[in-house]
Amino acid sequence: xxxxxxxxxxxxxxLTLARVLHVHGIPSTVYExxxxxxARAQGGLLDIRDYNGQLALQEADLMEEFRxxxxxxxxxxxxxxxDGKILFDEPDDGTxxxxxxxxxxxxxMLLDSLPAGTVRWGHKVSGVRALDGGRHEVAFADGTTVTxxxxxxxxxxxxxxxxxxxxxxxxxxxxxxxxxxxFDGDTRHPAGAKTIGAGATMALxxxxxxxxxxxxxxxxxxxVMLARPQDxxxxxDFTDPAAATARMVEEFDGWAxxxxxxxxxxxxxxxxxxxxxxxxxxxxDRTPGVTLIGDAAHLTGPNGEGANLAMYDGAELGKxxxxxxxxxxxxxxxxxxxxxxxxxxSAVGAPDLHEILGDDTPHxxxxxxxxx
Numbered sequence: 001x002x003x004x005x006x007x008x009x010x011x012x013x014x015l016t017l018a019r020v021l022h023v024h025g026i027p028s029t030v031y032e033x034x035x036x037x038x039a040r041a042q043g044g045l046l047d048i049r050d051y052n053g054q055l056a057l058q059e060a061d062l063m064e065e066f067r068x069x070x071x072x073x074x075x076x077x078x079x080x081x082x083d084g085k086i087l088f089d090e091p092d093d094g095t096x097x098x099x100x101x102x103x104x105x106x107x108x109m110l111l112d113s114l115p116a117g118t119v120r121w122g123h124k125v126s127g128v129r130a131l132d133g134g135r136h137e138v139a140f141a142d143g144t145t146v147t148x149x150x151x152x153x154x155x156x157x158x159x160x161x162x163x164x165x166x167x168x169x170x171x172x173x174x175x176x177x178x179x180x181x182x183f184d185g186d187t188r189h190p191a192g193a194k195t196i197g198a199g200a201t202m203a204l205x206x207x208x209x210x211x212x213x214x215x216x217x218x219x220x221x222x223x224v225m226l227a228r229p230q231d232x233x234x235x236x237d238f239t240d241p242a243a244a245t246a247r248m249v250e251e252f253d254g255w256a257x258x259x260x261x262x263x264x265x266x267x268x269x270x271x272x273x274x275x276x277x278x279x280x281x282x283x284x285d286r287t288p289g290v291t292l293i294g295d296a297a298h299l300t301g302p303n304g305e306g307a308n309l310a311m312y313d314g315a316e317l318g319k320x321x322x323x324x325x326x327x328x329x330x331x332x333x334x335x336x337x338x339x340x341x342x343x344x345x346s347a348v349g350a351p352d353l354h355e356i357l358g359d360d361t362p363h364x365x366x367x368x369x370x371x372x
Contacts, residue, residue: 003328004028005321006138006148008161010119012103013294013310014154015110018118019060020318026325030114031138031146033124033155037111042104044221045074045200045213046307050097053308056315065109066101071216074100076199077369079362084195084203084256088366092199100199102216103307125160134288134328136164150328151290152317154310157276159296165284170276173301175353176233177273178224178248180266185220189265191258193220203259204362208251212262222262224248224270227357233272241269275301280347283340291332293317298343301353305346313339 005021007014010032018028034040048054048066057066075092111119124141128151131137136151153161157170185193195201196212203210209225238244249264263270278299291297294310317335324331356365 003150004148005150005152006146007031007152007154008125008138008159009153009155009294009296010034010107010111010121011154011156011294011310012107012110012307013314014152015107015114015119015314016056016060016311017152017154017293017314017318019062019110019113020056020315021321022114022118023059023061024318024322026318026321028118029146030119030154031123031125031140032119032121035122037108037121039121042102042107044103045071045100045215046103046106047075047098047100047304048106048311049304049308052305052312056308056311059315059319060110060113062109062113065113066106069101069105069109070099071101073198074200074214076197078197078199078201079366079369080195080201080203080259081362082203082205082252082255082259084258087362088369089197090369098304125155128161128164128290130164130290134290136290149289150321153290153292153296154294154314156295157299159292161290162292162296164290165287165292166282168278168282170278170299172230173275173277173353174229175225175227175275175301175357176230177275177302178226178244178270179273180222180245180263180270181268182220182222182262182265183267184218185214186218189220189261192262192265193218195256195258196220196262202356202362202365203255204356204365206359206361207357209357209361210252210255210259210262220262222266223273224251224263225353225357226251227354230274233274236272238270238272244270275353277301280344282343283336286329286333286336288329289332291317291336293339297339298347300347303347303352309343309346313343 005028007030075096079088129137207227212222293313320331320335
């Protein structure tokens, strides 16, 4: 194949695509806005599912490396009430199909699997312009440009490639997360560490909740979940960590201290994560020379599917390109015709945050976990 694939975004989807292309002997370049692989924290644990994410890693010939990253026991799940009483407790018996790994370690595995120089760091896209013959010119903030006959937007929720295909823009869903970390929880924060157990824990009431996950070395990743308008969060000064933390704790007045400590004892500045989605049925007309994968194509609220689908998209697009090495449009058509219904079905069938924080929480969620 003479075409060189240009990928925008070095997240899990873009890197999986680059790796699968490499396995098939097809060259690619990944342009990433971040200045280096360690420019920012990469998030917490991901459950990599046997029906999409793991299939992508098989196509990337990385299953052995993936297995070495798995944190045993982290598929355990607890649901608590505001008093810390355990309402549901399911241990990880090792038979689940969604082993947990750290996003940063998974990304590093993918980066290490690519030829040196594949990823170009510090390339923030400022715009994309269509040229003739299905080619596109990508302009970067530093004034440089690149022209390509096959452009893939793997650049997430606020994709700069998406406008070349669609007018859709992410919309706020009415729920935001605020995250923080507690380090060496078993030693330094034993009450909180004991409360969350071996894996993930959620304490829920209508409109709000606290979620925490045990990561590597006893570190605890915690989130506040609040159903509030964006204006409400805009009134909080997140440049003042102590004040922002105190404001979050106020929302859980009367809750068990071992739960509120997951917020108040946080050792990193609280980070606001406003949640946005694209329409469930988001799609576009076939446009020569360009397509999207992952959140750039089908952004949803956190539901356990986002990273898995991004990786699966990348693997499926890589396979399609390898299957049609001399016909880019045939490859992109085959990929999109399968991706559109797949992503829509995943969004409809996944857990919904509005249900999780709904009027009958946590009972509705417990019924789902219990299979009733």
